[in-house]
Amino acid sequence: MTPTAAGSTADTTPDALLIRGARPYGEEAADVLVQDGLIAAVGHDLEAPDGAEVIDAEGCVLLPGLVDLHTHLREPGGEEAETVETGTRAAARGGFTAVHAMANTTPVADTAGVVEQVLQRGEDAAWCAVVPIGAVTVGLGGERLAELDAMARSRARVRVFSDDGKCVSDPVLMRRALEYVKTFDGVIAQHAQDPRLTEGAQMHEGRVSAELGLTGWPSVAEESIIARDVLLAEHVGSRLHVCHLSTAGSVEIIRWAKQRGVDVTAEVTPHHLLLTDDEARGYDAVYKVNPPLRTRADVEAVRAGLADGTIDIVATDHAPHPHDAKDREWDTAAFGMTGLETALGIVQHTMVDTGALTWRDVARVLSETPARIARDTDQGRPLEAGEVANLLVWDPRPSAEVDPEAHASRGRNSPVAGRSLPGANRLTLLGGRPTVRDTQLVAR
Numbered sequence: 001m002t003p004t005a006a007g008s009t010a011d012t013t014p015d016a017l018l019i020r021g022a023r024p025y026g027e028e029a030a031d032v033l034v035q036d037g038l039i040a041a042v043g044h045d046l047e048a049p050d051g052a053e054v055i056d057a058e059g060c061v062l063l064p065g066l067v068d069l070h071t072h073l074r075e076p077g078g079e080e081a082e083t084v085e086t087g088t089r090a091a092a093r094g095g096f097t098a099v100h101a102m103a104n105t106t107p108v109a110d111t112a113g114v115v116e117q118v119l120q121r122g123e124d125a126a127w128c129a130v131v132p133i134g135a136v137t138v139g140l141g142g143e144r145l146a147e148l149d150a151m152a153r154s155r156a157r158v159r160v161f162s163d164d165g166k167c168v169s170d171p172v173l174m175r176r177a178l179e180y181v182k183t184f185d186g187v188i189a190q191h192a193q194d195p196r197l198t199e200g201a202q203m204h205e206g207r208v209s210a211e212l213g214l215t216g217w218p219s220v221a222e223e224s225i226i227a228r229d230v231l232l233a234e235h236v237g238s239r240l241h242v243c244h245l246s247t248a249g250s251v252e253i254i255r256w257a258k259q260r261g262v263d264v265t266a267e268v269t270p271h272h273l274l275l276t277d278d279e280a281r282g283y284d285a286v287y288k289v290n291p292p293l294r295t296r297a298d299v300e301a302v303r304a305g306l307a308d309g310t311i312d313i314v315a316t317d318h319a320p321h322p323h324d325a326k327d328r329e330w331d332t333a334a335f336g337m338t339g340l341e342t343a344l345g346i347v348q349h350t351m352v353d354t355g356a357l358t359w360r361d362v363a364r365v366l367s368e369t370p371a372r373i374a375r376d377t378d379q380g381r382p383l384e385a386g387e388v389a390n391l392l393v394w395d396p397r398p399s400a401e402v403d404p405e406a407h408a409s410r411g412r413n414s415p416v417a418g419r420s421l422p423g424a425n426r427l428t429l430l431g432g433r434p435t436v437r438d439t440q441l442v443a444r
Helices: 084-093 112-125 148-153 171-182 207-212 219-236 248-259 270-274 277-282 296-307 343-352 359-373
Strands: 016-024 030-035 038-043 052-056 061-064 066-071 096-101 129-132 187-190 239-242 264-268 391-401 420-430 433-437
Touching: 016 391, 061 359, 066 084, 066 343, 066 359, 084 096, 084 112, 084 420, 084 433, 096 420, 112 129, 112 148, 148 171, 171 187, 171 219, 171 239, 187 219, 207 277, 219 239, 219 248, 248 264, 248 296, 264 296, 270 296, 270 343, 296 343, 343 359, 343 391, 343 420
Parallel strands: 016 052, 016 061, 066 096, 096 129, 187 239, 239 264
Antiparallel strands: 016 030, 030 038, 061 391, 391 420, 420 433
């Protein structure tokens, strides 16, 4: 994709930008005119205004900017692994125009002051919108509720609350949290992991864990929490979101709950759509993640659940770590994988190129629905005139080998390093301003 008219430089936003020939939602090709940060027009043979830059996007797919409901930016306190600046750079390169920052920072994002600090850092970085997620319990300790109302009323307007990394395992506390957030249309995003069933667990419990001599992590540890929580959500009449669902049984529980009318949503990560517990055979801790990589049958089940709408969204669970936290023996290594810069490539490979999802479906699971769950009215908007120009122009045709050393994230713990993934980010617009051109960040 090459500019065909003068009027812009690498660090200057043009007066107007005309994207020619891209396919909105992967459908019929059209021209899209962007002016003053908005989509000014969508149609055929649009005229470029004076001073406009014209972008040839023939063969590319036009999507709303991607929205990640599950990102670990590590700041404050974990800047060795990631910062808001580096994490949002990675997000922009992945095609994201908004990320939701998990609360397990140091200090924990359990007060209005901390979530406002994260919000401000995101505004300063300006590579994508940063929406703080508030902790459910004080210090993620699981003993008493955090300042949910204060965070909801803060400038950050927090609507998603999660102790991700830890489970709200106390059913009474979980019920109270669901009741509390219902008063302002919030949602509890649960990390479904029974702590007693996963003590010392290192990987999925099954044939491979037995062969490797690693403590197993049973599927029921996830499924039992989800079953309990959907019943609590039904009883309270509140919203529940299930983080990083990973087992076939979990898919069935969510399907059953939705048939009952429970207000529950669920996410799957790119790595759980692609990888299995067989990756652990080399004891390479890059494949150590929470929840663990599961079996091929689980992978097929979560793909089917995403395709039929049981699973609502894809979320990255981007979890960068310093090199020395992963380059060590498996049992002492940190859990987590990076994902922002490879998410769409994995979704294309596993779901679109296999025919399981269309590009319109991709817009739903990676943009529109995440924004709706978070009650974010600025993101995931239709590709229509008058909407804010948070846009991604994605070329599905090329493929490239993943090189974590070239990533914008500080984390190098990518589970797809060395693999070939399809697609390339040709242009990302944040409020009409280019943040990425031809896979490279745009200097400001």
